[in-house]
Each structure stands twice: as C-alpha cells, then as structure tokens.
Amino acid sequence: DAEITQSPRHKITETGRQVTLACHQTWNHNNMFWYRQDLGHGLRLIHYSYGVHDTNKGEVSDGYSVSRSNTEDLPLTLESAASSQTSVYFCATQNSLRTDTQYFGPGTRLTVL
Amino acid sequence: AQKVTQAQTEISVVEKEDVTLDCVYETRDTTYYLFWYKQPPSGELVFLIRRNSFDEQNEISGRYSWNFQKSTSSFNFTITASQVVDSAVYFCALSGPISSNTGKLIFGQGTTLQVKP
Numbered sequence: 001d002a003e004i005t006q007s008p009r010h011k012i013t014e015t016g017r018q019v020t021l022a023c024h025q026t027w028n029h030n031n032m033f034w035y036r037q038d039l040g041h042g043l044r045l046i047h048y049s050y051g052v053h054d055t056n057k058g059e060v061s062d063g064y065s066v067s068r069s070n071t072e073d074l075p076l077t078l079e080s081a082a083s084s085q086t087s088v089y090f091c092a093t094q095n096s097l098r099t100d101t102q103y104f105g106p107g108t109r110l111t112v113l
Numbered sequence: 114a115q116k117v118t119q120a121q122t123e124i125s126v127v128e129k130e131d132v133t134l135d136c137v138y139e140t141r142d143t144t145y146y147l148f149w150y151k152q153p154p155s156g157e158l159v160f161l162i163r164r165n166s167f168d169e170q171n172e173i174s175g176r177y178s179w180n181f182q183k184s185t186s187s188f189n190f191t192i193t194a195s196q197v198v199d200s201a202v203y204f205c206a207l208s209g210p211i212s213s214n215t216g217k218l219i220f221g222q223g224t225t226l227q228v229k230p
Contacts, residue, residue, distance in 0.1 A: 031216055042204065042220040050216075058217065090158060098216030099146045099165075099208050104158035 002027040004105035006091050012111045019078040021108050023091030031094035032074040033102060034058075034066065036087040043090065049074055050098075081112045115140045117207050119221035126195055127229050134190040134224045136205030142166075146208040147181065147188045148218065153201040164188065195228045202226070 004025045013019050023032065034046040035058075045058030047066040055066050063085060065077045078085055088109050092102040116139040126132045138147065149161040162172060164181055172179045176193045192199050202225050206218040 033217070040222070042222045043218070044220075045217045048216065056215070088156070092158075094216055100216075101148065101160055101163045102216075102218060103160060104150075106157045109156075 004091060004093055004103060006089075006105040006108050008108060009106065010109045012113065013081050014113055015081060015083060017081050019081050019110065021076045021078075021089055021091075021110070023074045023076065023105055024072055025091075025093045025105075026072065027093050027095075027103065028071060029093040029103075030071070030096045031098065031100075032068070033092040033094070034064070034074065034076045035090045035092065036060065036085075037090060037107075038087050046076065046089075047074075078110075081110075083112050086110060086112045115142075115207055115219050117205050117219050117221035119203075119205055119224045121224045122222070123225045123227070125227045125229065128197060129194050130228075131191060131193050132195050132226065132228075134192075134203050134205075134226065136188045136190065136221060138186050138188065138205070138207045140186075140207060148206040148208075149179065149188075149190050150204045150206065151201045152204065152223070158204070161190075192226075195226075197228050197230055200226060200228045 007022045030051050033048040035043040037043045044060045046064050049055050049068040068074055088107050090107045091105040094100045094102045118137045145166045147164050151159045169181050178191045180189045202223045204223045205221040
C-alpha cells in the first residue's frame with residue numbers, strides 16, 4: 001500500500017543545532033507540503049513543492065528550508081533550531097491538481113531546548 | 114482574506130448522542146474546496162471528506178454526514194450515535210485561493226470532541 005512516512009517521529013535537540021526532518025512518500029504524488037501544528041494556531045504551511053527541483057515558501061518559512069531532488073522525498077531542514085520551532089511537523093502529499101485531497105504523514109514531534 | 118472558523122473549541126457528549134461540529138468559512142473565490150480531517154489521540158491526520166463549492170448536496174457516510182450551505186458559508190459535520198472511538202480533534206479546512214493556486218490548505222483551529230461511555 002502507498003504511504004507517507006516521517007522520521008524521526010520524536011526528536012529533542014538544542015538551540016542552534018541544524019535538524020533535518022525526513023518525509024518519504026510512495027504515492028508518486030507530485031505535490032508535497034510541510035505544515036507545523038501548534039496550539040492556538042492550527043496547522044500552518046511552511047514550505048511546499050510541486051515537483052523535482054521546485055520549492056516554494058509558505059506562510060511561516062523563516063528558519064526552514066527544503067529541497068526536492070526526487071519525487072519521493074521532501075526533507076525539511078531547520079538551519080539553526082530555536083525554541084519557537086518546538087512543534088509537531090506534518091508532511092502531506094497531493095496528486096497533481098492543487099485542489100486534490102492532501103494526505104498527511106504521521107507527524108514528527110520536535111522539541112528544541 | 115480566507116479564513117475558517119470552528120467556534121466550538123471543545124464538545125463533550127455521552128455515547129450514542131448525536132453531535133454537530135460547526136465550520137464557517139470566508140473566501141472570495143467562487144470555486145473552492147472544503148475538507149474535514151480527524152486527528153485521533155494517536156496524532157495522525159485522517160482525511161474524511163472533500164467537497165467542491167458547486168456541489169451542495171449533503172453527504173452521508175455511515176454515521177457521518179455533512180451539511181454544506183453556501184448561503185451561510187458553512188460546512189457542518191454531524192456524527193450520529195457517537196461512539197468513544199469518535200473522540201478526536203476535528204479540523205475543517207478550505208483550499209487556498211484558486212487565483213494563487215498554491216494548493217495550500219487553510220485550517221480552522223479544530224474542535225476537540227470527547228465522547229464519554
């Protein structure tokens with residue numbers, strides 16, 4: 001069965017460290033998204049990609065970067081982790097149409113101390 | 114600006130009661146899509162339904178039903194004969210502006226539903 005996996009599922013890091021969260025999908029979907037979920041803010045879009053070598057900034061992109069070297073993966077990098085980036089991160093995929101349903105991975109809980 | 118409002122922060126019911134979760138949205142688009150997702154205590158986000166703005170027919174799937182009313186910009190979700198397994202946070206979401214065509218979703222704040230045995 002096609003799926004979306006995220007790793008690690010839980011991560012604790014220190015302020016200032018670089019952290020990379022992995023997202024891997026076997027849906028063969030073109031579009032991939034990263035969201036963060038925080039109490040009081042719901043889910044907010046960080047970055048997204050419509051295909052290989054395409055990346056775009058979302059509404060809360062400061063301090064984050066992504067790269068898309070193949071269809072299956074969209075890793076999210078925190079360049080220098082800050083306590084404000086403590087959150088639950090969700091990766092989502094979507095078929096080619098930008099109004100198609102987005103399917104979400106299981107999430108990564110990141111704590112920055 | 115686009116916005117989704119789920120005014121009910123928390124709802125608590127007893128098993129077998131019916132419960133309706135409200136969702137009100139704002140958009141200037143004439144074509145848009147609405148979604149509901151469920152987030153159980155395990156944390157994953159589970160897709161429930163997608164509706165487009167041209168289809169105002171109510172949808173029923175087992176104990177779940179959705180009432181889309183364009184005139185009031187609402188897309189409410191009803192669970193009939195609730196069960197403990199329905200306990201979760203439920204999110205309503207709106208597709209981003211068609212004009213910008215980002216594919217992003219705009220989420221409401223979520224409604225926490227607790228179903229007590």
